[in-house]
Amino acid sequence: MEMKESGVIHEKNLAESKVALVYGQMNEPPGARMRVGLTALTMAEYFRDEQDVLLFIDNLFRFVQAGSEVSALLGRMPSAVGYQPTLSTEMGSLQERIPSTKEGSITSIQAVYVPADDLTDPAPATTFAHLDATTVLSRGLAAKGIYPAVDPLDSTSTMLQPRIVGEEHYETAQRVKQTSQRYKELQDIIAILGLDELSEEDRFTVARARKIERFLSQPFFEKSLLVLQGNMLVSQKQFGVSIHPFRRIRRSSRAVLLFGG
Incomplete structure (x- = not known):
């Protein structure tokens, strides 16, 4: 229809x-x-x-x-x-x-x-x-109510290369993946012993990873209509704006992370 x-x-x-x-x-x-x-x-x-x-x-x-x-x-x-x-x-x-x-x-x-x-x-x-690229959906993220439930660690793209996306974008993506990977490794420890048993550095890693996880999600109250739109080219400079929030999360001070800023 x-x-x-x-x-x-x-x-x-x-x-x-x-x-x-x-x-x-x-x-x-x-x-x-x-x-x-x-x-x-x-x-x-x-x-x-x-x-x-x-x-x-x-x-x-x-x-x-x-x-x-x-x-x-x-x-x-x-x-x-x-x-x-x-x-x-x-x-x-x-x-x-x-x-x-x-x-x-x-x-x-x-x-x-x-x-x-x-x-x-x-x-x-x-x-x-x-x-050339894979988008992997995660049952674990869906169980948390995080949508779209895209797993950034298992998803891949051959376009994620410094000569294509630029050094800044590539470096930010790699550091975000490192943070998410460390959080994934800590999840079993958190489930058994709790967050308080982690070292101070690991607690800040978990805080950053959870901020990244929420930033990659779309709240249920947001919606977008499927409409036909004209083509639009986005310059590399405009495209680079999308990585700035990740850089801010990575560089957030410990005080900001603790108080949820």
């Missing part, structure tokens, strides 16, 4: 629509479900000529799952955790077909189910090796 209202889908004239949908239902044979992603890629490659294409894949784990079922039907010996021995090859045949050319580009956003929240599982691990 939203696609129709926004003009992405023209119900009366499908030729003018700007979206193509490819489905692979779970009640279909595994061979058919395995081909869905490749079929969508073929369509994206066709539209890529002199255009920029946005490709959504939901859920990539179903592609892996279908490949595992096909492998079992063929009588192949399973590899680690029961996955097909051709997992890396199959994933590569899908992911490496999403490049940009001089005539156009394909940008892919993929949802990846992580079995048992284990990022070292062969399915997500093989997938992440092909991605």
Whole structure:
């Protein structure tokens, strides 16, 4: 309905629509479900000529799952955790077909189910090796009521390099991650012994990490309407403003942290 209202889908004239949908239902044979992603890629490659294409894949784990079922039907010996021995090859045949050319580009956003929240599982691990950036959602943060529940430690981006974002941005990001990582290491001690048993330096680290955690969240009383907006370029100088709050938290005096300033 939203696609129709926004003009992405023209119900009366499908030729003018700007979206193509490819489905692979779970009640279909595994061979058919395995081909869905490749079929969508073929369509994206066709539209890529002199255009920029946005490709959504939901859920990539179903592609892996279908490949595992096909492998079992063929009588192949399973590899680690029961996955097909051709997992890396199959994933590569899908992911490496999403490049940009001089005539156009394909940008892919993929949802990846992580079995048992284990990022070292062969399915997500093989997938992440092909991605430029990953946004990992945390059940622990969601349980705290922190949304969006994005884990800054497990999330990655190949763009986070000094030559791309600048030395100041890179250094601030690394120090924020160090603070968050130390807080994560201290959580078990806090749960057993309490905050008072920590050293003074660790207590200030926890205070800073909690401020960072809250700063990265969005309160429930805030909302934003999904509306079509024009493109906007943001200069690196303007983009750098977003790191200033993190720098202030990192440099907060102990008195400010103690009194919640």
